[in-house]
Amino acid sequence: MDRADIPNVGPGEPAATIGALATPALLLDKDRLDRNLARLSSLMGRQGVVLRPHMKTAKSIDVAQRIYPSGAGPITVSTLAEAEYFAQHGFRDITYAVGLAPHTAERAMRLRKAGVDLKVLLDSREQAIILGAAARAAGVTPSAFIEIDCDGHRGGLTAEDSKLIAVAAAVAEAGVKIAGILTHAGESYGLCAPETLEAAAENERAVAVAAAARLRAAGHECPVVSVGSTPTAHFAEDLTGVTEMRAGVYMFLDLVMHGVGVCTTDDIAISVLATVIGKKPEKSWILVDAGWMALSRDRGTATQRVDQGYGLVCDVAGKIYPNLIVSQASQEHGILAIRPGSTQALPDLSIGAKVRILPNHACATASQHEWYNVISAGSDAIEARWPRMRGW
Template sequence: MLSLSNLPTPACLIDKVKMQNNIARLSTHIGSLGCRIRPHVKTHKSVEITQAIFEGGNASGITVSTLKEAKHFFAHGYKDVLYAVGIVPSKLEDVAQLLNQGCHLTIILDSVDMATRVVDSASAFGCIFPVMIELDTDGHRSGADPQGQEIINIANVLHQSEHTELKGVMTHAGESYNCFSHEEQRTIARQERDLSILAANRIRQQGIECAEVSIGSTPTAFAIDDLTGITEVRAGVYVLFDLVMAGLQVCKNENIAMSVLASVIGHQQHKDWVITDAGWMAMSRDRGTASHPVDQGYGLVCTVEGKVKADFIIADANQEHGILQHRNGSSETAISSFPLASKLRILPNHACSTAAQYDHFFLVENDTVLAELSTISGW
């Protein structure tokens, strides 16, 4: 059996027990509200981790962010797939191929213009495209106004075509990432829920079926207290968590299941810098906590056993070099805490972006490496 000391560095570790606890926490919460989860696999793009989520219960289909993910997960038996990034006609050929192979792949769009383009292109492929209307419930990105005329017009275009099927409405409360308290998150969560139900009902009042009402983000999924009228909740990063989520008080640092194993390759004695072999290539360039009350640099440092050393962060990074420093300077120096050639772990700012830097992860329990987990990248 491999142990951490056998692994090359840098390496991306997934703590099995923490992951399972994270899965159980959301499954229990959403289950208690009588709803289902459609996990977003973009966080890890790993079939094995997705399998653990499904074993944790209350999961229906999956959410993907690329057609490559859709193809990969369909090839591994996941047939109910929501591609949650706005479609363009040039991608319909790939979508049609999956539909014709038996994958129930739903696409999304947010304008009459795009709906018309999709309907015009769809006839060439001999299949019916399931479509959801993307809503904008908090102004953070894409989506049509739940209270505007556009969604009614989109619904009519999709309803009238024999090549498309309106499945429902969906949104993502991106604004929740700017909410640093549970109360603010709940306010955004209720807004996400209420505006989505409003949009679905407005479409239904036109005599058009709108079966699905899909909402979600990790902060709002935990903050919501009533899911009446909602058919599924999408969330991705909750399975691993990260420093951004901990900064938003959605989890604690101790719940973060992903860490990067690194080696100490140098000391700069006069500056009390510890140089590690986990630079931004290993951590990603994500500085998601830079705007938080506590800036965690390129990551929060732990002992090799996984114990958080709260005073130490990766203060700066080059491609394959991390500069580990004490947060404020202290009598406990970095170089005395992290000897040359020793190993340590680093918690990432953003699990999705760190995961993308790796072509495999190691599933670990304490010091033991249980398995190598697969992941994919690219488009």
């Protein structure tokens, strides 16, 4: 037997239509993407705030070019591999919004040395010293944001922390330019009422502005006041004193964002195409070939008012089957079932029938796939295949 007879491993030729795709496969509706991009861009334009999209959700130069059709603009990244990837594709104004360590400081300074205006993040004297040393070794002047904690979600110093001015002094002393302050209202993902979301946005703004004011009062420059999360970006009523907004999942949106109240299910731009591979009528189950490997293990809606299981099921054209969810997932199997408490009938789907599954968490689901199959609303055609980058 000739090994050349064995089909090649790899993506193969792009499929022409949704019906011709091998499943599971990630679909990206570019019309919905464009609509989501335009919505937040318009909101931020009205507020006079720079939008610095977080590319951790899409990890795709094609999506970035959809955001910036006439040339690279400011972006946020979650890994230095993303920074290198987008820099290779011409992006120069990049914020790496994860706290610095020695190995990332060195790697970030190599990018800076190559002419990329890469800003890094820190919240301690230790990190300022590490960054200063890496910058001196590379022969560059680094630029760092001081991370501010606005809601107890993760890292950063509170605006009133007694260490804030000492950290700023350590940054300056280490020869590092203070880019500004940066905060993230991560706790807003757990909210669902417009009033509390507006309050979270106002808190994020107020804390950021207060921290910037403290730095300035201590004699430091603080040109950028950077805030951001998809929920607060959409619910902020006033952004006075804020200069830029970061958001990522707003591009695609997802069931968690729907549960928060940021969007309708019709706004969700990505879905996982799956095929029916079995039926268990005695249990009212339909088995599909999308398990957690295709959907991710994310169960972000489990703590929301409506638990969507591992995803909400639509027909192949994208129309939701009311109350049909992926109730269980193993590695390559999903079990479709009617939501507990509903009397909805299970749709009659044959072996080989295709469905689309809306994801709980777009960042997590997209990361399980190597590329986006790009479609337009109402069409069966696959218009493009946009690769995703991954790794660190």
